[in-house]
Amino acid sequence: MSGAGPALDHVGRDRPNQGPSHDRVDRELLDRTAGRALRRIDGMRPSFRLPANVTTDADPNTTIKPLGELAELTHLIGALHPLPEIRGLADGLFAFAWQESRHGDLFADLVRAEPQATYPVELYGIFARAGLRNASVEDLVSTTTRLRCWRVAREDHTRTLAVLNAERRIGLPPHTDFDAVLAKTGLGSRPEPWALDRRAVYGITHDVFHLTDWGRACHRMPAALADYLRLWVPAWLECWLDEQLWDLAGELLAVSACLPTAPYDASAWERLATAQAPDGGVPESGTAPPADDSPGEPGDPGEAFRASYHSTLVTAFAATLARAGAQPAPAHPGPGPLTESEATP
Numbered sequence: 001m002s003g004a005g006p007a008l009d010h011v012g013r014d015r016p017n018q019g020p021s022h023d024r025v026d027r028e029l030l031d032r033t034a035g036r037a038l039r040r041i042d043g044m045r046p047s048f049r050l051p052a053n054v055t056t057d058a059d060p061n062t063t064i065k066p067l068g069e070l071a072e073l074t075h076l077i078g079a080l081h082p083l084p085e086i087r088g089l090a091d092g093l094f095a096f097a098w099q100e101s102r103h104g105d106l107f108a109d110l111v112r113a114e115p116q117a118t119y120p121v122e123l124y125g126i127f128a129r130a131g132l133r134n135a136s137v138e139d140l141v142s143t144t145t146r147l148r149c150w151r152v153a154r155e156d157h158t159r160t161l162a163v164l165n166a167e168r169r170i171g172l173p174p175h176t177d178f179d180a181v182l183a184k185t186g187l188g189s190r191p192e193p194w195a196l197d198r199r200a201v202y203g204i205t206h207d208v209f210h211l212t213d214w215g216r217a218c219h220r221m222p223a224a225l226a227d228y229l230r231l232w233v234p235a236w237l238e239c240w241l242d243e244q245l246w247d248l249a250g251e252l253l254a255v256s257a258c259l260p261t262a263p264y265d266a267s268a269w270e271r272l273a274t275a276q277a278p279d280g281g282v283p284e285s286g287t288a289p290p291a292d293d294s295p296g297e298p299g300d301p302g303e304a305f306r307a308s309y310h311s312t313l314v315t316a317f318a319a320t321l322a323r324a325g326a327q328p329a330p331a332h333p334g335p336g337p338l339t340e341s342e343a344t345p
Helices: 027-043 064-080 084-100 105-113 119-129 135-144 157-170 178-182 198-211 223-242 246-257 266-275 309-325
Strands: none
Touching: 027 064, 027 084, 027 266, 027 309, 064 084, 064 119, 064 309, 105 119, 105 135, 119 135, 119 157, 157 178, 157 198, 198 223, 198 246, 223 246, 223 266, 246 266, 246 309, 266 309
8 A cells, every 4th residue: 555646637547347237326416416516616715715814823723624525526527527518627726726725835834843743744645636736844853754643553443544644645654554554443343333423424435535546546455345345335325315414325326336336216316306405505414504795804704604515525536436427437547647737816
């Protein structure tokens, strides 16, 4: 599992063509749902902007974290989705995220301030995978990831998978063994499915995302884990859809799309699409929050943003994975990773 991952080029380039039966997949619903969600996210750009105090006393959960999630998922959508319009929207949002990071200088500032912290490395890894590099960050992390404190075991094994994935993306040596950590996670231990609460299921979805590099490398999924997920994800989906937990339902649909032969749950997709508001937003839970066109202040984007940005992103992400799984692999590879100039809107 060591070494830098290859830059994702185009539809299916890193994904083995093991998609679902093409006759069963509702491409029109998936494309409509993904396109509306991305257009809503594009309208939220002001709320993703970082405040001036982002490296000092701003809350990273409402500033850097949303921007990192935007970058992670739009980079994948821009690479995997078969429709040029949707890829173009995603590419523009990914370029916006790189620009907000000051072309990576933000991560250098964060590493200098917190050399023991993992989140700056995880975030920088998103852009490094796309071929966007920052020399200052590279110099810093080549040192900080060799510190003894970096190798201290973390209680959250899912988070350790995220760190290992970032190290691979950047090209850093792994600080521990990926498979050994995976075995300790919620997914790796294959717990009794009826005993899992919402937090545990979220942990399992992220175990899948880090294992498969967010759906790009589905072949990494061990058969025993794929069998476990294939058996129980439909039941979990039914439970969380009944609870109207749309964000978790979207993550579970993305997990389904990461499995061999990518099972497609038409009923679940129809229910998630029905939860989508007319403006394209998807509430985290329940019904759509009141429309709020005000962009809010950087670092304080407003309740409507917080209640829907992640679930809206996840919906576009899951729809893209499901759509890409139904799309035959191209005969020729697509273009290479973004250059620095291409990533500047």
